[in-house]
Amino acid sequence: MELQLQNFDLKQISESGQCFRMWETEPGHFKMMAQDRFLEAWQEPGSETVRFDCSREVFDGFWHRYFDLDRDYCACFDLIPPGDSYLMEAAACGCGIRILRQDPWEMLITFLLSQRKSIPAIKTAIEEICKACGREVLSSRGERFYAFPDAEELRQLSLEDLKACGLGYRAKYIYAAARENPDMEAMAALEDDELSARLKGFFGVGDKVSACVMLYGYHRLGSFPRDVWMNRIIDEQYGGQIDLLPYRDIAGIMQQYLFYYVRLK
Secondary structure, three states: OEEEOOOOOHHHHHOOOOOOOEEEEEOOEEEEEEOOEEEEEEOOOOOOEEEEOOOHHHHHHHHHHHOOOOOOHHHHHOOOOOOOHHHHHHHHHOOOOOOOOOOHHHHHHHHHHOOOOOHHHHHHHHHHHHHHHOOEEEOOOOOEEEOOOOHHHHOOOOHHHHHHOOOHHHHHHHHHHHHHOOOHHHHOOOOHHHHHHHHOOOOOOOHHHHHHHHHHHOOOOOOOOOOHHHHHHHHHHHOOOOOOHHHHHHHHHHHHHHHHHHHHO
16 A cells, blocks of 8 residues: 655664664564564655555554654654754654554553664664564565564573573663563553653663653654754753753654764764
């Protein structure tokens, strides 16, 4: 199926640091896994035409929400104060980014193991975990992929098994989370402060990981993750203090524009 989509760029989304199971296999050609679902898509650079290798029913049933297609991202641009030239440039550069609606459990495990790792290393470690205990998923072309394992499946792996996936010291965080077997769906009912505190109750979760899980897993768009890249921007461009008040409940969208922009530069 083919759609015309404004403010939607698969390459920008794949390079925005929010998802690690989306691969550009050749220019304009993307493959991705979300939980146990596989999707193949094509989009030429600068084009609003996007072709998805699935039926309309499948797209509407899962991927439409996953890509946050009901949100008007143009309205987000209008909230940027004209005097903030740096953020204006960042938003213009990354105007095709959307905050994906990803699975909270997958985001918890992903960002636990992302600490002090490069993006290529994060991707490799995730795939090793999925191969070790995730269910096999075949594409329409017969290619073999693996679903992201749930807590029960992850519990099949010992601490040594996890270390063998290249997790290093992060293996103990994943090991503990799998054995806690949390009800991530029930946590969605918590207010932001309560959700943040609950997430920080997991072994290995601090401010940054909690903020990432809230933004990318629970779609709490007011969450503003800070890492070395963001701290550098805030120090160099905003004198050490950034005012998020103008963005109210969409600070996380602005964070994505800034993060993508500084990494691209």
